[in-house]
Amino acid sequence: MKVSRKTEYGLRAMVALASMAGVDRTVPLRQVAEAESIPEQFLDQIMAKLRRAGFVTSVRGAGGGYQLSRPPEAISIGALVRLLEGSLAPIACVTEEGNESPESVCDLYRSCRTRNVWMRVAVAVTNALDALTLADVMYDDIPLHA
Numbered sequence: 001m002k003v004s005r006k007t008e009y010g011l012r013a014m015v016a017l018a019s020m021a022g023v024d025r026t027v028p029l030r031q032v033a034e035a036e037s038i039p040e041q042f043l044d045q046i047m048a049k050l051r052r053a054g055f056v057t058s059v060r061g062a063g064g065g066y067q068l069s070r071p072p073e074a075i076s077i078g079a080l081v082r083l084l085e086g087s088l089a090p091i092a093c094v095t096e097e098g099n100e101s102p103e104s105v106c107d108l109y110r111s112c113r114t115r116n117v118w119m120r121v122a123v124a125v126t127n128a129l130d131a132l133t134l135a136d137v138m139y140d141d142i143p144l145h146a
Contacts, residue, residue, distance in 0.1 A: 055068070
């Protein structure tokens, strides 16, 4: 699974927003963009999507900005990634979203011997991301390795 810049930036922005303000106060978009080295115009588009989905709220005008709509413990990383990235399925025939059935995207749907591999990958990724909250990411003390 390759994650888009939108998802990478969105998750980083949410962690920064949670660290800077949480649900208590707003943070200007520019401050988040500068702190995370994210182009401000691109971040504005991402934050608009997060606001429409109810992950953040915004206040206009002087002293305005963004804040979390609920505590970091109540924000699922899986839900954030699905919003920003779309399906977590690594291949179209195992996707659970949209109007297309697996049969419509692949003629080999019924006989494909590798489909179970991709199903397992999709389930593992979904379970791993759904098990994490924004708070888990904020306070994760696992050493980072390259």
